[in-house]
Amino acid sequence: MTPFSLIRHWLYERLPAEATAWFDGALDGVIRSTSDGDLNLAFGLVPRKLGKADLALTAEELRAAQGARAGWDPELWSVDQAARIALLLATQGDADAFVRRLDLLCATADVAELVALYRGLPLYPWPERHRLRAAEGVRTNMKAVFEAVAHANPYPAEQLSDGAWNQMVLKALFVGSALDPVVGLDGRANPALAQMLCDYAHERWSAGRPVSPELWRCVGPFATGAMIDDLSHVICTGGEAERLAAALALWRSRDPAAANVLQRHASLAAAAAASAVDRRAPRTLA
């Protein structure tokens, strides 16, 4: 099944007949329409007509999602979000028309609509045409919108340039978003990002503000030179979570200096090795 038919199926399973009748009519209108007037009105009306309940997908349905589109994770989607994305997927026309439509919907969106539109990124046709849109979502000042792009969304790791990707990771830390839900975080780690993150840690230290332990996760594989010194500082002076995060980062570094630091913290090194194995990222100690 395509993502579109899966969404429609999930909605039919969950909504009363009156709501699905409205939704069928709305989809029909969008498919037949030659202008975007029907889409714009239906898009706005969705919560009034279908409600805003969690979609609450079963494990089996989530597996079907992965089967329909690798990396697609609608676990936290709601009914209104799913319906809005389905409406957009039902539209006809070429790539230019789709991009223009998405731009206009975003330009006139309320907060909940923006979250839905950005959560839908991995399902849109012509994926390479939505990179600027994703970067715009990263640029928002509204954290819920930012997380619609950054969290549980495979699109950024697949499509963003290193520059845009690095901005997204740094911004997540900056606005207090977790890094763990970022899809492809380890795979997209790169030396420039490691350097940016260490610079950011120094800024935070200078301001006397805490540094998220998650920051070091993207530093580890590329830690060398002064970055090892930073990790050494954290493993000596940080709180419990920070020390473990630093140990894990050191464990993933290929620089022999990292192993030297780890040798002085045997129990943390062991914990890091165990934790890294849990993450299925096997790598022998240097």
Next chain:
Amino acid sequence: MKFIDPHIHMHARTTDDYERMAAAGIVAVIEPAFWLGQPRTSVGSYIDYLSSLVGWERFRAAQFGIRHYCTIGLNSKEANNEALAEQVMEILPRYLVKEGVVAVGEIGYDDQTPAEDRYYRAQLALAVQLDMLVMVHTPHRDKKAGTIRSMEVAVEMGMAPARVIIDHNNEETVQDVLDRGFWAGFTLYPNTKMGNERMVEIVRRYGPERIFVDSSADWGVSDPLAVPRTAQLMLERGIPVDHVEAVCYGNALAAYAQSGQMQAADWENPIPVDQRTLFEGNSVLRGQVPQVGVAPAAGLPLGELAFK
């Protein structure tokens, strides 16, 4: 005591205002679409403005534990720019059906020109078509005649009076508005027009039914604490507590709850004030520690909340 300010232009206010409003007990605000103090020159800036009402401003308010609703419409001043007005009318429907949009508004007359009349009627027709409430801005000049005309045209276009809020009333208009079955909003302007003292006398004379107060605070000299301040004055002058609550909270809620887009559960059954996760984002806080789980202390003496 909880308050609703059912008419305030928060896009023109600061976070200091949001803080003081929350501290004074304001739990919800309605921001009517209006003009910006100078005329817009293109539909693009209108789109950006309407988008900010349903997006950014809602997010900003939520960070201070205040629920933000809005009304969407083409205001009477800019209705006179017909080239602009035509384009605005085209984009209005997509905004009117969005979440948290409680009415078509503020619409009505300013100079009572033919263009104003045309777009007032067109928007009343939209309200009937979309089954929405209407918030009417009554003219500041030729007020009494303009208010009566606003009500007559609303009824003529098919609106039930109970679904129309007539705002910016004064002693001269209130009787007509109430007699015809409309809701009567009163804007509390500092120094001019409708002052707090006069408002106390109106409530004493007409009672609390279908009357409510608002600040209409915007980019001009105005007071975002006008509603709680007036409540305090009414209590001091011996207006019964339940009348004060009706005029400063309950009636506005009853009027706008008819939209299905605004209910007491939105703030009474909260989602606690959580500036990290509600609409989230920390750009407004700029490095302050977000408040989690605790609403700002309500009921501070208003004297402590006076303008800085």
